[in-house]
Amino acid sequence: MTDFFKDIPTIPFEGPDSANEFAFRHYNPEEIVMGKSLKEHLRFSAAYWHSFAWPGGDPFGAQTFERPWFGDTMELAKVKADVAFDMFQKLGIPFFCFHDADVRPEGRDFAENTRNLEEIVDYFAEKMDETGVKLLWGTANLFSHRRFMAGAATNPDPEVFAFSAATIKTCMDATMKLGGENYVLWGGREGYETLLNTDLGRERQQAGRMLQMVVDYKHKTGFKGAILIEPKPQEPTKHQYDYDVATVYGFLKEFGLEGEVQVNIEQGHAILAGHSFEHELALARELGIFGSIDMNRNDYQSGWDTDQFPNNVPEVALAYYEVLRAGGFKTGGTNFDAKLRRQSIDPEDLILGHIGGMDTCAAGLKAAAALYESSALEKQRTARYSGWETEFGKKLMNSDLTEIESLTRKNLINPEPNSGRQERLENIVNRFV
Ligand code: XLS
Ligand code: NI
Ligand code: NI
DSSP, X not given: OOSTTTTOOOXXXXXXXXXXXXXXXXXXXXXXXXXXXXXXXXXXEEEHIIIIIOOOOBTTBOOOOOOTTOSSSHHHHHXXXXXXXXXXXXXXXXXXXXXXXXXXXXXXXXXXXXXXXXXXXXXXXXXXXXXXXXXXXXXXXXXXXXXXXXXXXTOSSHHHHHHHHHHHHHHHHHHHHTTOSEEEEEOTTOEESOGGGOOHHHHHHHHHHHHHHHHHHHXXXXXXXXXXXXXXXXXXSSEESSOSHHHHHHHHHHTTOTTTEEEEEEHHHHHXXXXXXXXXXXXXXXXXXXXXXXXXXXXXXXXXXXOBOOOOHHHHHHHHHHHHHTTSOSSOOEEEOOOOOTTOOSHHHHHHHXXXXXXXHHHHHHHHHHHHHHTHHHHHHHHHTGGGGSHHHHHHHTOOHHHHHHHHHHTTXXXXXXXXXXXXXXXXXXXXX
């Protein structure tokens, strides 16, 4: 153990009545809900970038965090890894996620980047062995360095496409070496600022081809994990190509990848797209592409991806309700793509942010499970569509307009509307959250 979190104990579960700030009130990892432990349901993961790589800057000011591992050497990268694994252990977080650029110093070229990454991957492998912490997913940062300012796969310069493809390969290799359960692609700068300089059609083809190569490489190497795309509508580019779940599905269809790639859905991105989190989750489930979630919360006024730790149980409960309806996570999990506010500069803040997030998710999941097990919503939903289970309803789907016209005349069809019962259903939900 390093001494970064030296006065902070391993966080115990003490139950809802505890006033101990450094204890869980709702997250008891061993508690069984719907036949599975909370640990297995939630599959918590910490994001390396926010907690260990982000310096606390904003457009008006630079670094606010002073961390002993900040700096561009392999030695410091290892100090950072030591502190990261300390945090995972103190919190009992079973998984983590990282980008290449979060964990290794930036090299002079591709070869040095790869050497640095490989060295840190070996270091991670030892730490994972010692602690039992696992990798939920790996990914490549193809958006921070200036070479990616006009995109990675969608860059007008084929050399950037090549650099990006090569980097993705090394990051998939790193993920596989560490037994990662998924590989994520978030199209950081895959979009555009102005149509005046953009060949939108060509850029989409490039993005599709890159994704096909990723899927080919998965099959070639026998990687068992899932390939996940993370949709986001804007930020950093004005128009991101992977706008939302529906857009990603259309894109996957176009490139013949709908059976190969799933989505990693982030709460804050759903909000930016003008959707609710649960809408995105439900749609992904119905399209058969639900994979994993990036859990955070957005400020509803800011218009930015504020990546705050979740703290709204009713909101989170509706999201986990859709996850439960999808049958729960398979390879996916709950990754906290969440960061501290830039004034929260103490080591304690990092731990407390995660405690709050984990407790909020645990309370939300338990509420969702109770609601689900009560069937209170599902009974009403089934009743609302029951007409479709009658002979008449079934027949309609296999008829044509002419047949339906004569049926409508013959049966004197004259429908009366029914209440949608929204308030009644909201009251039911409120009994559980
Ligand atoms: C940014 C994204 C990013 C991805 C991983 O908004 O959420 O953090 O999760 O590249
Ligand atoms: Ni994310
Ligand atoms: Ni995000």
